[in-house]
Amino acid sequence: MSARFExxxxxxxxxxxxGRPHRIYVEEAGEGTPxxxxxxxxxDGRQYRGLMNDGRVTATHRVIxxxxxxxxxxxxxxxxxxxEYQLTSAQYTTMVLEISAALGLDRPILIGCSxxxxxxxxxxxxxxxxxxxxxxxxxxxxxxPYYDLNxxxxxxxxxxxxxGAIVSGLVGPDAPDSERWETLWHYMQxxxxxxxxxxxxxxxxxxxxxxxxxxxxxxxPLFLLSGEYDYSCTPEExxxxxxxxxxxxxxxxxxxxxxxxxxxxxxxxxxxxxxxGKIGRN
Amino acid sequence: MIETLQQRVNxxxxxIRRGRYLTTTFLLEIGxxxxxxxxxxxxxVSVTRGPFVMPSSAFALRASEEEWKKFWRKRPPPGSNDLLxxxxxxxxxxxxxxxxxxxxxxxxxxxxAKLRSQGDAA
Numbered sequence: 556m557s558a559r560f561e562x563x564x565x566x567x568x569x570x571x572x573x574g575r576p577h578r579i580y581v582e583e584a585g586e587g588t589p590x591x592x593x594x595x596x597x598x599d600g601r602q603y604r605g606l607m608n609d610g611r612v613t614a615t616h617r618v619i620x621x622x623x624x625x626x627x628x629x630x631x632x633x634x635x636x637x638x639e640y641q642l643t644s645a646q647y648t649t650m651v652l653e654i655s656a657a658l659g660l661d662r663p664i665l666i667g668c669s670x671x672x673x674x675x676x677x678x679x680x681x682x683x684x685x686x687x688x689x690x691x692x693x694x695x696x697x698x699x700p701y702y703d704l705n706x707x708x709x710x711x712x713x714x715x716x717x718x719g720a721i722v723s724g725l726v727g728p729d730a731p732d733s734e735r736w737e738t739l740w741h742y743m744q745x746x747x748x749x750x751x752x753x754x755x756x757x758x759x760x761x762x763x764x765x766x767x768x769x770x771x772x773x774x775x776p777l778f779l780l781s782g783e784y785d786y787s788c789t790p791e792e793x794x795x796x797x798x799x800x801x802x803x804x805x806x807x808x809x810x811x812x813x814x815x816x817x818x819x820x821x822x823x824x825x826x827x828x829x830x831x832g833k834i835g836r837n
Numbered sequence: 838m839i840e841t842l843q844q845r846v847n848x849x850x851x852x853i854r855r856g857r858y859l860t861t862t863f864l865l866e867i868g869x870x871x872x873x874x875x876x877x878x879x880x881x882v883s884v885t886r887g888p889f890v891m892p893s894s895a896f897a898l899r900a901s902e903e904e905w906k907k908f909w910r911k912r913p914p915p916g917s918n919d920l921l922x923x924x925x926x927x928x929x930x931x932x933x934x935x936x937x938x939x940x941x942x943x944x945x946x947x948x949x950a951k952l953r954s955q956g957d958a959a
Contacts, residue, residue, distance in 0.1 A: 701925035706939040713940070720942035724919020728912055784915045786922040 563607045565628075570657050572624065572632075572650055579654065580628035581621045585613025588687070588835065589663035591655055592620040593671030595693075595814060596757055597718055597750025598741040599627025602668070605734075605820020611828060615835065619663075621654055625749045627741075640752035643760050647674045652685060664834055668692035669788065669813060670757045672779075676767055676796070683775035688834040690778045690827075693785050693813050695792035696764040698757060708748035715743035718750045727784040727812035730819045738817040772802030776837065778830050779803060782811030806830075838952060839865070839872050843881040845951040853879040856944045861937045864894040865949075868902035879944070896933030898949075904928045909952050920946055 565582045582600050584607035592603040600620030607618045622629040625640055651674060655663060665686045667675040672694030679689045702721070706712055719739045726735045742750065770777060777800060781793035790807045797805035808815055808826050815823040846852060856879025865872040871887030873894060900908075900923060907917035916922050923929035931938060938945055 702921065703935070703939075706935075711936070711940070717939060717942055720946060721921065723943065723946065724921050728918060784918060786916055786919070786925050789916075 561604075561608055562613065563604070567628075568621075568654070568657060570653065572653055573646055575632045575634075577624050577632055578630045579621055579624065581619065581654075581658070582607065583617060583619040584608070585616050585618050587613075587615040587617055589658075589660040590616040590618045590831075591651070591660060591663040591665050592618065592816075593651065593665070593667030593674065594620065594623070594626070595669035595671060596753030597626075597722075597745045598738075598814075598817075599623075599629075601627065601741055602738070602814060602817035605816055605823065606827075609820070609824060611824070612831065616664075616831065619658065619660070623650065625746060625752070631746070640748055641760075642670070642753050642756040644674070644677055644756060647756055647761075648677055648681065651678060652682060655685070662687045664688045664690065664831075666690040666692065666816075667694075668816060669694075670753055670761070672788070673757060673761050673763065676763050676770065677761070679770045679772075679775055679777050680763070680766060683771065686775050688776045688778065688837070690780065690830060691793075692779075692815055693781050693788040693793070694779050694796065695788035696767045696796050697762040698787060698792075700754075700758050704751050704754055704758070707751040707754070714745065714747050714750075718745055719743040721750075722813070725785060725787055725813035726818045727782055727810050727815075729810040729822065730812070734818055734820065738814050741817075767796055768799040770800045770803070772800060776834065777803045778806075778834075780806045780808055780815065780826055780830070782808045782813060782815050784811065785813040787813050804830075839867070839886070840884055842874065842948070842952060843884050846881045846948050849947075849951070852944065852947055855879070856941060856948075859937070859941045859944060861895045862893065863933075863938070864892055864897035864899075866897060866899040867905050870902075881948075894933065895937050896931060896935055898929060898931055898938075900929040908949075911953060913953075920949065 563582050563584045568579045568581050594600050594602045599622040603620040606612050625631045672691035675689050675691040719742045779793050779797050781790050797803045860877050862875045873885045873892050875883045
């Protein structure tokens with residue numbers, strides 16, 4: 556049997572973030588307009604494998620995904636063993652801008668899902684000049700906690716098992732089994748307390764309800780796409796954000812859940828490709 | 838229909854294997870009807886219909902008949918497809934010592950979804 560390689564290449568970048576050295580894993584595929592991809596809480600850049608393996612995207616886009624510090628193959632910074640990880644809006648904003656600059660990206664298209672979709676709203680508001688367009692997946696302005704987050708990080712509950720089980724129902728009903736369980740595996744692989752630390756941004760610090768209507772889509776076009784079966788960021792919540800921002804384009808994706816690019820890449824691409832086409836023509 | 842839970846769960850060897858460290862009794866409330874479900878090392882050993890005088894259970898899962906009916910449809914609508922989706926809508930109450938529920942969350946989600954195939958296809 557012959558081996559087959561995907562067109563994805565990965566590298567480790569050394570970069571100072573928040574005044575500390577970090578080792579960050581970055582993957583990419585394709586050439587053309589840079590498309591910078593942000594993964595969900597408690598997961599990593601593998602969620603974008605479908606985009607990086609699709610010739611319709613990579614023929615005209617340089618698709619780049621990095622694992623956030625503490626996630627995937629990126630390390631936590633030295634000293635982590637005595638700290639509680641908590642992601643803040645300020646850190647997340649800095650991370651995206653600094654990594655984009657370090658990669659030399661010229662006004663990339665930004666695509667982010669869940670916490671990545673939330674920070675996409677922050678960036679659309681505060682740094683529209685840095686991006687040629689912003690695509691928010693499962694992007695809502697705020698989510699109230701709906702379970703006791705402490706269960707995500709306590710030594711008498713297996714972190715991998717509980718993180719996978721917490722999010723399993725967020726995958727849509729039509730996702731192919733292989734992609735569904737690949738998506739959940741990423742959650743099961745997360746380090747202790749990392750998913751919980753990301754949710755500090757998602758459910759506490761990253762609340763943007765009182766400012767989201769100030770996003771100016773004339774400065775940076777904004778597209779929101781949300782899966783019908785997402786009960787974390789519901790279609791109604793995405794529609795409410797879209798209605799409050801003049802010029803924002805919104806798509807509700809039938810049958811999909813909270814991880815569209817990972818749970819069912821082929822179905823997701825039928826929604827994403829027209830958006831990329833539109834951005835390319837502008 | 839709830840009585841079939843015992844066999845449906847016990848026939849799934851993967852589920853039993855994943856639940857091998859789970860021994861507990863929990864209360865399932867479907868509207869006004871209560872069921873006491875006992876699990877020993879991943880196998881359901883009894884499913885008993887109430888009413889009970891003094892039911893002892895580690896925790897309880899309580900939702901209306903209508904909500905469970907939606908959850909058990911072959912293809913549940915958005916918001917009814919998962920225990921956490923019901924909890925988020927405040928349609929399902931999980932009460933008691935939830936450590937056993939959360940530490941075996943995949944087991945409980947998959948066990949209760951076993952009742953799905955008999956539900957309405959709508």
